[in-house]
Each structure stands twice: as structure tokens, then as C-alpha cells.
Amino acid sequence: MGVVNYEKEENLGIITINRPQALNALSTEVLYELRTILQQIKEDSRVKVVIITGMGDKAFVAGADIAEMVAKTVDEGYRYSRLGQEIFSMIESLPQPVIAVVNGYALGGGCELAMACDLRIASEKARFGQPEINLGIIPGYGGTQRLPRLIGKTKAMELLLTADMIGAAEAERLGLVNTVVPADKLMDTAKAMANKIAAKGQIAIRATKAAVNKGLQADIDTACAYEAGLFGVCFASEDRKEGMAAFMEKRPAKFQDR
Ligand code: CAA
Numbered sequence: 189m190g191v192v193n194y195e196k197e198e199n200l201g202i203i204t205i206n207r208p209q210a211l212n213a214l215s216t217e218v219l220y221e222l223r224t225i226l227q228q229i230k231e232d233s234r235v236k237v238v239i240i241t242g243m244g245d246k247a248f249v250a251g252a253d254i255a256e257m258v259a260k261t262v263d264e265g266y267r268y269s270r271l272g273q274e275i276f277s278m279i280e281s282l283p284q285p286v287i288a289v290v291n292g293y294a295l296g297g298g299c300e301l302a303m304a305c306d307l308r309i310a311s312e313k314a315r316f317g318q319p320e321i322n323l324g325i326i327p328g329y330g331g332t333q334r335l336p337r338l339i340g341k342t343k344a345m346e347l348l349l350t351a352d353m354i355g356a357a358e359a360e361r362l363g364l365v366n367t368v369v370p371a372d373k374l375m376d377t378a379k380a381m382a383n384k385i386a387a388k389g390q391i392a393i394r395a396t397k398a399a400v401n402k403g404l405q406a407d408i409d410t411a412c413a414y415e416a417g418l419f420g421v422c423f424a425s426e427d428r429k430e431g432m433a434a435f436m437e438k439r440p441a442k443f444q445d446r
Contacts (some may be wrong), residue, residue, distance in 0.1 A: 251296025269328035
């Protein structure tokens, strides 16, 4: 087992950041392993939904690795930021939906990792925050950009400027997480949601993810044109014929992902 574990369970790919002794902090080694695993998942059509979590019961990920950052030069700091950004963008542009299963602290780069995922399910013990300001730096893995896009500028600015940590209930209230469940129900809840998504037609699932994630980066006219393109692509699929026929015949659809 390395610093990132990867296992497959039927249609699910499960990634576990495995440095519990450092609260799963994102060292360069973790980032490289994560990148390799994501490249593998991208090519693996049998994986329909991806889950990312942290090892142990204390932390999802407590941030970028502070011990490693201590000695970094200006240039190394810049490249460490670009590396994390590149990998988190890979998560966003992965064809499969990705669910962050937040089992504890999601701080700094950990909160940023969760935000790069498509869905976030948190245990009642989860805590979120962007404490970088306390270290004399700013978030470097997309946090200053994804946090305001997810929860609005008002609260995002407050969290970024104060470094305050928030609990799972507050994160849910702010729209930072989809749902909060007791710690012992966390993985079962995430797998149930993942399996529900995996049972749909994957052409439409992947088109939905791309439309939302790419569309959010464009102006509304360009984004709607992109949506229409993907809508048209769906009409070329067997799944579209099956889905509509099933509706008309009042029976459940049997999707083949083609
Ligand atoms: N990097 C490296 N090591 C970390 C770490 C991190 N981000 N977070 C925790 N650890 C290590 C601790 O150093 C400690 O190691 P030792 O046992 O060898 O001393 C071990 O994990 C356990 O942590 P604590 O003893 O601190 O545990 P605690 O329960 O007292 O506190 C905590 C938990 C509040 C999460 C605290 O560990 C903490 O504040 N961690 C740092 C959080 C942080 O500032 N994250 C942002 C990092 S910067 C960043 O992420 C930049 C970016 O956007 C790219």
C-alpha cells in the first residue's frame, strides 16, 4: 500500500489518501500517486463513479503538506500550487462523477480537494476551513476560486480571511456539502448515492458532468451552446431510444451505456 490506495468495487473506483499519521496531508508524493490513479480511471470505462476519502477516522485531508512547504523557494511554491491545481482540474474534467467522502478534517488543500469533486458527503465529525492565512499564504489549489463559486462571495471571503473552521452542519447550510450523516453511515450513504448514479445511462451522466463543469467556466451563451451540443450527442445514443421507449411503455429503462 502506498500513500494513496485505489480499489475497485464493481462499478465504483475508491481512492483513499493514506497518510493518517500526517492527517492525510497532500505531499508531492501523494499528488503524483493521485495523478497516476486518475489517469488510470479516466481510461477505465468499467468505473462509473469515483469516491475519494481519507484513511482513518480523524481527517479527510488536513491540507497541503506544511512540513514539505517550509523549505520551498518562490519558484517551488508556485510549481507546488500549479501541480495541485492541475490534478484537481483532472478530477473536474474526469468523465466519471466524483464523490468526496469527508470523514474528518477537510482543511486547506483538503477542502480544496473536496470542492474539486462533483458531490460531497460529510460525516457529522467533518470540519471544513481554509486556514492558509494563518501560515502567511493563500489557498493554492483553487480554493480562492472554487469556494466563492460554490457558496457565494460573502461567506467565502469570511472563511478565507478569518481562517475559521466550520462544522458539517454549517457546511451543509452553506451548500458546501450535499448531505451530512453519522460517521458509521458515511461510506454506505456514499456508495448508495454512487450506485444510484452508476445505474443510469453513463452517456447522459458524463454529458451532465461536462455540461455543468465546463459550462460554469464560460459565459451563459457559450455554455448553453455547449449544453445543446451535448444534448444533441445524447440523441445519437441507444440509451436515449431506450430511455424514451421505456417511458412510453411504462417500464424501467435498461441502459447499455451506448
Ligand atoms: N501538513 C503536514 N503535517 C500535518 C498537517 C499538514 N497540513 N496537518 C497535520 N499534520 C500532522 C501534524 O504535524 C502532526 O504530526 P506529528 O504527530 O508528527 O507532530 C499530525 O499530523 C497530527 O496533527 P496534530 O497533532 O496537529 O493534530 P491535532 O488534533 O492537534 O490538530 C488540526 C488537528 C487542527 C487539523 C491540525 O493538525 C492543523 O491545524 N493542521 C494544519 C491545517 C492547515 O493549516 N492546513 C492548510 C495547509 S496549507 C494548504 O493547504 C495550502 C494549499 O491550499 C495548497
